Amino acid sequence: MSKILININGKDYSAEPGKMVLDIAKEVGIYIPTLCHYEGIKPQGSCRICTCKIDGRNMTVCTTPATHRMVIETNTEELEKIRATIVELLFAEGNHFCPACERSGNCELQALAYRYKMMVPQFPYIFPAKDIDAKNPKIMIDHNRCILCKRCIRRKQEPENPSWFVFKDRGNKVQINLDHELTADFDDELAQKAMDTCPVGAIIRKEKGFDVPIGSRKYDKNPIGSDIENQGVTL
């Protein structure tokens, strides 16, 4: 199929039609923050962090396929403010005690807070009552830390198979629910996969401690997205 032309932040790029704007931006070294997005699984656009101006409208680029002559702004002050506010909302909505979290330093939510230099959320902390589900022999689900991105739900092997992870309830009562019968024989590999899918420390492998010391973790020294921004590739 012939290439199309799209404009990102004032610069024209040729791109494959139908490819998600997020992926095109990434290829050309433009980082657009994401949280609910996970490489290789169907995007859902629920965190809204990747919201950009597409032809003047606020749209999530993880779910929007590129079309010819599309004009995209990814990093205006207004958009960055929206993203920072969403990060603050998530910190206020859950119980994110970073110092006590195994994922600290490797957590995408925390990394975005670092990127946006969040010193304190502008919102009062809700301190909702949340449980920890430790019934599964291999993994724990700490609902306090869950940001309800649905990555674990969407990372399903075969669509026709019964779901392991699902949502329950609605609105601000929504939470992740694990089918304990179907996951009773989870092995280490699946447990690791589930943990890796989670952007925060909500899915944690049991009987596994801190591998990497604080200071050497993924986002301790380099901001999230810097790998994309530093690649400097142009098509």
Added chain:
Amino acid sequence: MSKPIVATTSLAGCFGCHMSLLDIDERILDLIELVEFNKSPIDDIKTFTKQCDIGIIEGGCCNSENVHVLKEFRKNCKILVSVGECAIMGGLPAMRNNNAPISECLEEAYLNCVSVQANDEKIIPNDEELPMILDRVYPCHEIVKIDYFLPGCAPRADLIWNALVALVTGNEMDLPYEVIKFD
């Protein structure tokens, strides 16, 4: 010109943030040159003896005494800085906020816990002299106006240093990526 005056306190905290302040190593000598300390565990001055410029607050508020001290700081300091996760969001003490009402926490701690051995009279400490426990742990900025926030558990020494120097000299805060960490 007289030196800016700094006061510090640890409310419902672990003194880790104060330790981190001491972690500025030899720069502590520069700090002594730059500022004068008033009420602070560092110099053991127990009560405010004059109006201060900067109040550094470690820890959130879990009891009535914390609230009292925090309000004293607000009265006596021009600028208040919440330092560390506990001051900013309650931190580890606030893990009780979402789990159980305070009645349950007290009963667990003093009556029901397996390690409780000799409390036959089933007393939960209630001496008049003791501070009263709050229903939950409050971030400092929910109780008084806080002007600046320095996150971390504990905040990196460089963050505290950079921020203090900026406040004292009136320069912009230099906050490189490495110094803002929540753990």
Added chain:
Amino acid sequence: MGDTQTRKSEFSNHEKCSCNCNDLSAILARYDNDPTRLMDILIEVQTQCGCVSDEAVKVIAKAINYSSVDVEQTLSFYHFLSQTPTGKYAVYLNDSAVAEMMGREEIAKTFEKEVGCKFGTVSEDGKIGLFNTSCIGMNDQEPSAIINQRVFTKLTKAKVAKIVNGMKNNLDIEDLIGTEVQSNILKQGPILTKDTEIGEAIKKAISMRPEDVIEEIRQSNLRGRGGAGFPTAMKWRFCREAVGEKHYVFCNADEGEPGTFKDRVILTERPQLLFAGMTIAGYAIGSDEGILYLRYEYKYMEEYLEEILSNMRKEGLLGNDVVGEKGFNFDIRIQFGGGAYICGEESALLESAEGKRGEPRDRPPFPVVKGYLQQPTAVNNVETLCSVAKIMHKGAKWYRSLGTFDSTGSKLISVSGDCEKPGVYEIEWGFSVNDVLKMVGAKDVQAVQVGGPSGNCVAPNEFERKLAYEDLSTGGSLIVIGKKRDLLKDIVLNFTEFFIEESCGSCVPCRAMTSQYKNKLEKIIRGNGVAEDIDQMLAWENVMISNRCGLGQTAANPILSTIKNFRELYEKKINKDTNFVSEFNLDAAVQESCKTANRIPNLGGAHE
């Protein structure tokens, strides 16, 4: 306003469903163990057992090859489906703003007193459950409640006492007191006027090529009546042109916008016209199946509507070879929702109809391309489809002669609140708010909520504005708010709580920000607000418009539109001389611990 927390409650004392939940085979067989019919299965189980217990979930999951949690995720989404018993009689009392205005609180208290349990719980004997619910489409006859799918309107203390007494004596739901839902059509316009012979309208359409039907609709300039105003012809053209194994016509009868009840009246008074509209839509887009997605609140109409459909089949107006046209087959089935405002959003509606949680989809693809079961689907509002039938009968030119240039035709509006004559009015587009207020006998008006909570709260200086897509757009709800009301507390707070209750929970800003808006509003109402609070609420608008669907994008409208139009109400309540007010109250904060430690709080002296 009931606490949103009490809507679904835990019943520790009734853990097991009292009936034999294993006996669900008949229900499951009726839907052929089809997971896409999970909504129907769950609704039938709920109706049969008064809840969908954990055992029932297991049985259903096994039959449709789902995991139990998967069944639970649909089940837990809908307000009228419950995992715990809701009582032999489940009372759902509307808690919308207008219900409150019409005296809901006293009715709620009477229910609690007579039944002997609080809202959000079931009586000890498990017989009567009391629950709050969002607007049930009876705003012109509040306070109203739904009990076992029957609607009881204009409740009084005496009526409640009689109802509760009847329930205690195990009376049949029909025998409690007469159920009387009134249509209250107070102004009849071109749509409601009974001058269209249904068969003629369908025949007229079928005598044309489908493309020409769409062209005729285009000529009429008909736009969607649900509120968004998308040109109907364009929707149909996209849908017709989309490739799929099968095309579907959906009628969106989820009428959940608080204060809207005109679709209920159409469904009651002119159902044939609607079904004819659906049939014409089916012909135009090339579909043989129409689905009426009807909100659970209108379950009481089921038998009535099924009878109408059955009669239309007998008359050859539905089924094979409609109106004798060889090869044109079209039939309609009713799909019920389970109590979720969000399902009025077309993609959420389709998700729900497929047996899933009513979460809006990402677009593109649009439903016209990939809709129900991933097939091209045209979703139209009840009123839109009725207009279609009229346009077919009387022509685009006639239709264009009504209304304004940009908003052709007529509009049914549902008027409620502080006025003498609440009810349904069919007006031509272009009427001003003042025209309407005069018509409905409204005096001493403080504000008019146009288009429901997601719409606009209009102040008297704008009452000359016109109801039209190009000015004040509305899906049909007009709530008159008198001067005696506390706008922020009685209306804005209620609407904001409504959006919190009805959010699907998928997008972060909708799920988390609306609660923060509520916190801020309450802080201001308590007199603890500062100027910055107002600025912050305005600044958050950019975050709200970044939500995926219309619910999320408009969830802050009650607050934003009143800050815009009634700013003085906010200004009056905030503290002008300070930029910080703490809501911390030491006295209150130490009560519980002192009580537990058996100690008298000592707030004086050293601690203060």
